Amino acid sequence: MGRLFGTDGVRGVANADLTAELALGLSVAAAHVLAEAGTFEGHRPTAVVGRDPRASGEFLEAAVVAGLASAGVDVLRVGVLPTPAVAHLTGVLGADLGVMLSASHNAMPDNGIKFFARGGHKLADDLEDRIESVYEEHRTGAPWARPTGAGVGRVRDYDEGFETYVSHLLTVLPNRLDGLKVVLDEAHGAASHVSPEAFTRAGAQVVTIGAEPDGLNINDGCGSTHLGLLRAAVVEHGADLGIAHDGDADRCLAVDAAGNEVDGDQILAVLALAMREAGTLRGDTVVATVMSNLGFKLAMEREGLNLVQTAVGDRYVLESMKEHGYALGGEQSGHVIVLDHATTGDGTLTGLMLAARIAATGKSLAELVGVMERLPQILINVPDVDKSRVKTSGDLAAAVTAAETELGATGRVLLRPSGTEPLVRVMVEAADIEQARAVAQRLADVVKSALG
Structure with missing residues (x-):
């Protein structure tokens, strides 16, 4: 069996790859690994369970709740809420x-x-491996040891989760949004009620789409x-800005008035300057991934801020932030982590803080993002190659060296093997888009010939 956990949990086509049986078994295994690790006499372990609005979430939620309760875990079912809300509730409810x-x-x-895990933090690789190991051990060998009688877990709906999370967002907002008009695109997802409620209570005039x-319509064209x-x-609508979330609202992208x-x-970049001004950007440092635009790096250098770069994935950004005590990090894709107020990327919180900066400064979003120039970035996926040889191919190394020499200080090359597919991603940045495109295509051809 290949590794079940990917870069962000276990994912697949519902009822094909991700079945009710798998969901139930993984939940029992997670209970054994995560709940028993902190148990003591008289303590009944508790789990918070939430979901996005997908139709398949209904039967998968039932399977997860059944698995946890059968392992002796009391379940608080919070219903449809964003991923960061579930993480927050896991922490504040203990x-x-x-x-x-x-x-x-x-x-x-x-x-x-x-x-x-306890505190609302994403799992480290070793915990995921332990859950997989326990799951596989009992799938192929001895049956689970299950409690009976009063030992089984109890299940109840926790309807207070919505209000608890929205109140948290408003409490940490640095200033109100009075006078701003905001369009929110909720992707027909988990934040469809949370985000409009939070922005409205914060004083913004809200238009929702x-x-x-x-x-059935989550992420469908929106x-x-x-x-x-x-x-x-x-x-x-003549709005000051637009905010877009994904299905579980751990991402935030934006649109300016134009x-x-x-x-x-x-x-x-905008939040980093705001937090430095407020004295909350610890170490004057931002954490991002190697996929961040070179323009971001140059902007941080110009502003006298430090940039730490990690492997691609918000979990790696978070690991670096926690290890070194940094307060702000994120990805180009819109995962932004404000560690003082969230344990994971939080799209609603990010959107609120971005809007708050506009309200506080009186500047437009276009003016604020002018702090950085986004350099042209070309990404080419090269399929059907031996991605394991990216770091050992002499021909490829020579081609990369030549490309980097050609681009100089205002360009960048990144070759990244896919984590899930037999392909290599070729990314090239340059001040001129035609140069970036030409260099990227040339490198893609070398990848194909050298690793095909």
Whole structure:
């Protein structure tokens, strides 16, 4: 069996790859690993379980709840809420673990299971490996040891989760949003009610699109992966900005008043300067991934801020932040982590803080993001190659060296093997887009010939 956990939980086509049986078994295994690790006499372990609105989340939630309760874990079922809300509730309620059912920005047929450890933190690789090991051991060998009688877990709905999370968002907001007009694209996802409520209570005039989930329309032509509707709505309504979330609302992308996209790098740049001004940017440092635009790096250097770069994936950003005590990090894709107020990327919190900066400064979003120039970036996926040889091919190393020499200080090359597919991603940045395109295509051809 290949590793079940990917970069963000266990994900696949619901009822094909991700079955009720798998969800139940993984939940029992997670209970054994995460709940028993902190148990003591007289303590009944507790789990918080939430989901996004996907139709498949209904049966998967039932399987997860059944698995946890059968392992002796009391379950607080919070219903449809964003991933960061489940993480937050896991922490503030003192739960032993949290479970979120969502495939994030993926299309509706997919679903996923994300586990949170005590405190609402994503799992380290070793914990995921232990859960897989326990699951596989009992799938192929001895049956689970199950409690009976009063030892089984109890299940109840925790309806206070919505209010607890929204109140938290408003408490940490640095200033109100009075006078701002904001369009919110909720991707027909988990934040369809939370985000409009939070922005409205914060004082903004809110227009919502993509906020009518029916279980089948999540991420369908809307949200952070399809910004066309948001661009049009912002211009049509004369809004100050637009905010787009993905299906589980751990991402935030934005659109300025003219309909121009604002990505995660630009949002990070705006928030970094705001937090430095407020004295909350510890170490004057921002954490980002190697995929961040070179323009972001140059902007941080110009502003006298430090940049730490990690492997691709918000979990690696978070690991670096926690290890060194940094307060702000994120990805170009819109995962932004403000560690003083969230244990994971939080799209609603990010959008609120971005809007708060506009309200506090009186500047437009376009003016604020002018702190960085986004350099042209070309990405080419080269399929059907031996990705394991990326670091050992002499021909490829020579081609990369030549490309880097040609681009100089205002360009960058990155070759990254895919984590899930037999392909290599070739990314080239340059001040001139035609140069970036030409260099990227040349490197892609070398990847194909050298590793094909």
